[in-house]
Amino acid sequence: MERETKCIECNGFDANKESGLCDACENIELRKINGLLYLPAIGLIL
Numbered sequence: 001m002e003r004e005t006k007c008i009e010c011n012g013f014d015a016n017k018e019s020g021l022c023d024a025c026e027n028i029e030l031r032k033i034n035g036l037l038y039l040p041a042i043g044l045i046l
């Protein structure tokens, strides 16, 4: 009997084991991280 793991963020889609997030929420998290990295970089350029 397989146990399905639901996304901890949207509680809807099947989640990846490592992150506990589904693919959609993982992408959102990645974008957040990228945004945090880009903001200081833009500040340096300006």
Ligand SMILES: [Zn+2]
Pocket: 007, 008, 009, 010, 011, 012, 013, 021, 022, 023, 024, 025, 026
């Ligand atoms: Zn999700």
